[in-house]
Amino acid sequence: MTDQSLSGLRILVVEDEAMISMLIEDMLLDCGATVVGPAGSVAQAMKALEGQDIDGALLDVNLGGEKSFPVADALTERGVRFVFSTGYGEAGVIDRYPNARTLQKPFMPADLERALAHLAAAR
Amino acid sequence: MLSGGGEMAARIAAHDWSSTPLGPIGSWPTSLKVAVGICLQSSFPTAVYWGDDLRLIYNDAWAPILAERHPWALGRLGAEVWSDIWDVVGPQLQGVVGGSKGFVAYDQMLQMRRQGVVEDTHWNYSFTPILGDDGRVSGVFNQGHETTDRVLHVRSQDFLIQIGDLLRAATERGRPPTEVLETTVAALGGYFGASRCGYCEIEDGRICLVHAEWRRDDGVVSVRPGRHDLTDYGGAMAMATAAGEVIVRNDLDADPDLSAEERARFSDIGVAANLVVPIAREGRAFALVFVHADRPRRWRSREIATFRDAVDRMSLAYERALATHRMEQSERRFAALFSQTAVGFAEIDLDGRVLRVNDSMRRLLGRGDDVQGVPMEQLLHPVDREKWRRLLAQNGRDGESFGIEKRYLRPDGSEVWAVSTVTRLMGEGGSPGEFFVVAIDVSERREAERLRGLLVAELNHRVRNNIVTVQSLVRHSRMNAVTPQEFETALDARLVALARAHDLLMRETWTAASLGELVVDTLAPYAAGSVGRVGSQGPTILLAPTAAVTLNMALHELATNAAKFGALSNEEGRVVVSWSVKQSAIDLVWRESGGPIVAPPQRRGFGRRLIERGATQELGGSVTLSFAPSGVTCAFRIPLSHKVMAP
Numbered sequence: 001m002t003d004q005s006l007s008g009l010r011i012l013v014v015e016d017e018a019m020i021s022m023l024i025e026d027m028l029l030d031c032g033a034t035v036v037g038p039a040g041s042v043a044q045a046m047k048a049l050e051g052q053d054i055d056g057a058l059l060d061v062n063l064g065g066e067k068s069f070p071v072a073d074a075l076t077e078r079g080v081r082f083v084f085s086t087g088y089g090e091a092g093v094i095d096r097y098p099n100a101r102t103l104q105k106p107f108m109p110a111d112l113e114r115a116l117a118h119l120a121a122a123r
Numbered sequence: 124m125l126s127g128g129g130e131m132a133a134r135i136a137a138h139d140w141s142s143t144p145l146g147p148i149g150s151w152p153t154s155l156k157v158a159v160g161i162c163l164q165s166s167f168p169t170a171v172y173w174g175d176d177l178r179l180i181y182n183d184a185w186a187p188i189l190a191e192r193h194p195w196a197l198g199r200l201g202a203e204v205w206s207d208i209w210d211v212v213g214p215q216l217q218g219v220v221g222g223s224k225g226f227v228a229y230d231q232m233l234q235m236r237r238q239g240v241v242e243d244t245h246w247n248y249s250f251t252p253i254l255g256d257d258g259r260v261s262g263v264f265n266q267g268h269e270t271t272d273r274v275l276h277v278r279s280q281d282f283l284i285q286i287g288d289l290l291r292a293a294t295e296r297g298r299p300p301t302e303v304l305e306t307t308v309a310a311l312g313g314y315f316g317a318s319r320c321g322y323c324e325i326e327d328g329r330i331c332l333v334h335a336e337w338r339r340d341d342g343v344v345s346v347r348p349g350r351h352d353l354t355d356y357g358g359a360m361a362m363a364t365a366a367g368e369v370i371v372r373n374d375l376d377a378d379p380d381l382s383a384e385e386r387a388r389f390s391d392i393g394v395a396a397n398l399v400v401p402i403a404r405e406g407r408a409f410a411l412v413f414v415h416a417d418r419p420r421r422w423r424s425r426e427i428a429t430f431r432d433a434v435d436r437m438s439l440a441y442e443r444a445l446a447t448h449r450m451e452q453s454e455r456r457f458a459a460l461f462s463q464t465a466v467g468f469a470e471i472d473l474d475g476r477v478l479r480v481n482d483s484m485r486r487l488l489g490r491g492d493d494v495q496g497v498p499m500e501q502l503l504h505p506v507d508r509e510k511w512r513r514l515l516a517q518n519g520r521d522g523e524s525f526g527i528e529k530r531y532l533r534p535d536g537s538e539v540w541a542v543s544t545v546t547r548l549m550g551e552g553g554s555p556g557e558f559f560v561v562a563i564d565v566s567e568r569r570e571a572e573r574l575r576g577l578l579v580a581e582l583n584h585r586v587r588n589n590i591v592t593v594q595s596l597v598r599h600s601r602m603n604a605v606t607p608q609e610f611e612t613a614l615d616a617r618l619v620a621l622a623r624a625h626d627l628l629m630r631e632t633w634t635a636a637s638l639g640e641l642v643v644d645t646l647a648p649y650a651a652g653s654v655g656r657v658g659s660q661g662p663t664i665l666l667a668p669t670a671a672v673t674l675n676m677a678l679h680e681l682a683t684n685a686a687k688f689g690a691l692s693n694e695e696g697r698v699v700v701s702w703s704v705k706q707s708a709i710d711l712v713w714r715e716s717g718g719p720i721v722a723p724p725q726r727r728g729f730g731r732r733l734i735e736r737g738a739t740q741e742l743g744g745s746v747t748l749s750f751a752p753s754g755v756t757c758a759f760r761i762p763l764s765h766k767v768m769a770p
Contacts, residue, residue, distance in 0.1 A: 017588060018673045018737040023595035040740035062584065064669050065765055087587030088580055105587040106594055
């Protein structure tokens with residue numbers, strides 16, 4: 001299934017639920033990516049960003065009550081592209097980040113791979 | 124004396140005077156001859172009363188005054204001829220005879236019997252003394268004519284003016300409509316000198332219900348109670364009445380159209396003569412006014428005309444009074460509705476300014492009387508103003524009522540949602556009048572809708588995250604399993620643990636779960652063996668849903684491991700879970716003892732990864748997992764947060 005299409009890419013994963021972050025981490029590792037994080041909160045994500053070279057990011061919108069938008073803004077500032085993952089649908093995200101891709105949970109490994117490969121291609 | 128004297132001259136000539144005190148004509152004194160000569164020559168109604176007993180001689184013009192008493196009256200005593208009015212004219216004549224001065228009367232009322240009925244008549248007449256040959260008053264020269272018609276005409280005019288005044292007063296605001304009927308029948312009763320007068324409404328073309336009745340106050344019985352069938356009082360009359368014809372009956376007891384039974388019915392209620400004027404619409408009577416007399420009487424055409432005129436006026440006034448009354452009732456109902464209803468009402472002028480509001484509207488707007496004169500638009504939330512302007516302008520073009528759901532902005536800055544219906548009232552002559560707004564506060568519904576929307580979105584979010592969680596459990600159970608059997612067993616156990624966490628959350632409607640319950644539930648399957656095999660102890664800690672799911676799963680992995688390799692795998696081992704709060708963090712320790720000698724695992728399995736990930740990444744704390752030979756110990760240190768709360 002995987003062709004290591006994300007090989008060598010450093011992907012920041014921001015996801016608060018442990019079991020979900022484990023799944024995403026494994027999916028990314030299967031595609032050959034290097035996972036930064038996973039971070040479970042905005043603070044953890046900001047810390048992970050410090051001094052790290054990152055090629056892309058997957059951001060859960062809702063981090064147990066707080067939104068991941070500050071992380072998205074920091075990434076935008078650095079010119080790092082990202083994909084949102086959410087269980088809510090695009091509403092609320094699209095207004096703020098009209099150009100951002102959104103991956104709706106649940107997703108297949110191939111969906112994740114495609115979304116992130118797109119980032120890599122754009123880079 | 125008699126030549127050229129007409130019919131009466133011939134009758135006088137033929138009369139046998141010798142049997143009277145006057146004696147044969149030839150013997151009459153000169154004064155009598157002269158007087159009779161003048162009488163017969165006159166074209167004006169003239170009579171001569173002669174002698175002490177006032178014998179009557181009259182000319183052709185006077186004869187009709189006698190009516191059926193002519194020609195019987197010639198030569199008879201005045202007192203005999205005029206027995207019915209002698210109480211009035213007798214003294215007048217005697218006065219002239221005794222005094223030698225003339226007498227004159229204008230519009231003198233005389234209750235005269237004519238054609239079998241006694242009626243009020245009016246007369247202008249004079250009595251002039253005739254001096255006899257001996258120089259004393261020997262007779263009375265009488266000239267006169269009836270003025271009844273003119274008197275009745277004047278009375279009728281006066282009466283109609285009076286009716287007009289009465290009806291105006293009776294139809295003033297606030298008077299009951301029936302006052303029009305009561306007033307009119309009382310005036311008519313008085314005008315006719317009747318015994319009874321009333322107003323009935325007719326049902327089914329024949330049943331009369333008396334709505335208003337006037338009675339002379341000398342024991343006349345009331346016909347107000349009950350239902351009266353017109354056909355009981357003469358079929359022909361009933362039909363004529365129903366068709367709207369006026370009924371005039373001078374003497375019911377002698378009426379050939381009535382059966383004896385019908386006559387008796389009239390006499391039972393004291394009616395000897397009656398007059399009935401129906402009030403009809405499109406040729407059918409729906410009401411009538413009746414006048415009853417308790418003795419026969421001749422209803423004069425002028426009186427009948429006056430009666431019809433009065434009934435017409437009454438009927439119009441009654442309709443007007445009913446309409447006014449309905450309007451007043453409607454106004455009262457509206458005023459009550461306006462002031463008492465829980466619905467907000469507002470009237471707005473054509474420029475959109477508030478004219479008046481009711482209490483409910485004031486409450487809805489959160490304002491007092493100062494709202495008067497304020498443009499409605501300014502009371503609205505700025506976002507809704509454009510829509511309001513557009514709908515109001517649309518109404519200006521098509522006049523159609525419209526509904527709008529909009530927010531009002533209260534002076535305190537809060538907003539209130541209301542559903543309003545706006546209708547434009549018609550003003551004078553069909554020109555556009557003010558707007559009428561009916562508003563209902565729907566804030567609660569709006570809030571409920573908003574909450575429902577949030578709940579549905581939240582539910583969607585949680586269901587989707589749960590699916591991903593299951594996805595993760597499937598993947599990791601597969602990775603760590605050697606056989607499909609192992610995979611299935613591990614996955615089943617984890618799904619059951621996941622479901623258990625949800626059960627706990629459901630108890631608090633998905634707001635939080637208790638750590639204590641979570642620990643007890645996780646250990647429950649192993650508590651069955653011996654007393655004290657498992658134990659838990661700690662203060663109340665509440666976990667947010669995701670934290671509860673993660674911690675539950677972590678404890679499940681520890682318990683599964685203990686059952687396979689640790690303290691729960693033999694008969695003697697124990698597991699104790701204890702926790703305490705120190706410096707805004709929870710210290711939670713899973714401690715195993717009494718189990719087989721522990722050897723550190725060869726690889727990091729799903730459980731260990733989950734414990735570490737959950738404690739650090741998800742809950743922002745730390746965890747130490749030690750595989751001492753005496754037993755596994757897992758010590759969490761988790762900071763208090765909105766995910767982990769010590770109440």
